[in-house]
Amino acid sequence: MKQEMKLEIDSIPSNESFARVVVAAFLTRLNPTMEEVADIKTAISEAVTNAIIHGYRQEVHKIVIEAAIEEDILEVSVQDFGVGIEDVKKAMEPLYTTRRDLERSGMGFVFMEAFMDTIKVESKVGEGTKVTMTKRVGKRYGRDF
Amino acid sequence: MEKLVQRKGESLKVIVPAEVDHCFADEVREEVDRRLQTEDIRVLEFDFKDTEFMDSSGIGLLMGRYKLMRAIGGEVRITHTGERIRKILMLSGIHKIIPIEKEF
Numbered sequence: 394m395k396q397e398m399k400l401e402i403d404s405i406p407s408n409e410s411f412a413r414v415v416v417a418a419f420l421t422r423l424n425p426t427m428e429e430v431a432d433i434k435t436a437i438s439e440a441v442t443n444a445i446i447h448g449y450r451q452e453v454h455k456i457v458i459e460a461a462i463e464e465d466i467l468e469v470s471v472q473d474f475g476v477g478i479e480d481v482k483k484a485m486e487p488l489y490t491t492r493r494d495l496e497r498s499g500m501g502f503v504f505m506e507a508f509m510d511t512i513k514v515e516s517k518v519g520e521g522t523k524v525t526m527t528k529r530v531g532k533r534y535g536r537d538f
Numbered sequence: 539m540e541k542l543v544q545r546k547g548e549s550l551k552v553i554v555p556a557e558v559d560h561c562f563a564d565e566v567r568e569e570v571d572r573r574l575q576t577e578d579i580r581v582l583e584f585d586f587k588d589t590e591f592m593d594s595s596g597i598g599l600l601m602g603r604y605k606l607m608r609a610i611g612g613e614v615r616i617t618h619t620g621e622r623i624r625k626i627l628m629l630s631g632i633h634k635i636i637p638i639e640k641e642f
Contacts, residue, residue: 500597
């Protein structure tokens with residue numbers, strides 16, 4: 394059976410840790426390894442930070458995080474309704490950042506890609522951005538579904 | 539924040555907390571940069587002994603401080619990294635410019 398959760402939070406920095414902890418707690422039913430939890434927490438942190446800094450340019454609006462577990466796959470999305478990304482391909486290039494002034498490293502999407510199995514970025518200028526990622530979890534037990 | 543940043547001679551040591559994200563990076567940046575401007579610091583150490591989580595905000599923080607220290611002829615040290623933090627540092631490529639000190 395597919396199990397789902399949805400979280401709506403303000404785009405403030407203290408919610409970065411809140412969001413990753415909530416998703417990590419949701420994930421525990423899959424008996425993840427410590428490494429899998431850390432990978433997913435990092436990916437969530439990157440996506441939420443992007444929404445705060447880039448999507449909303451540090452103004453306070455809402456971020457929606459949805460997660461679903463089906464068998465041993467976690468699917469998680471982080472959505473903002475902010476400025477959107479003009480060139481998604483470019484935004485995903487390593488070291489590319491529009492906010493060098495804030496010392497953003499340009500590694501956010503690189504980390505999301507590295508730590509998750511799949512990533513999909515849907516964005517429209519003026520409407521917002523939705524990042525959807527999946528990861529198979531609980532690899533240490535093998536597939537026993 | 540003051541007790542996380544300790545002075546010893548020409549060194550400034552940052553005791554990095556359990557989790558490094560955008561929130562922490564902004565706080566420590568402010569404190570460290572203030573001290574670098576007013577004190578004579580040659581070595582800036584980031585001690586990761588307590589750290590279990592870091593995202594790319596930490597990479598931005600380290601890169602920025604590396605540039606500052608290089609500009610004044612000083613150096614940055616990264617110490618006591620666990621497996622997770624090493625994974626993040628290696629993935630970012632930052633270990634090519636700031637050596638990660640081996641543990642003994």
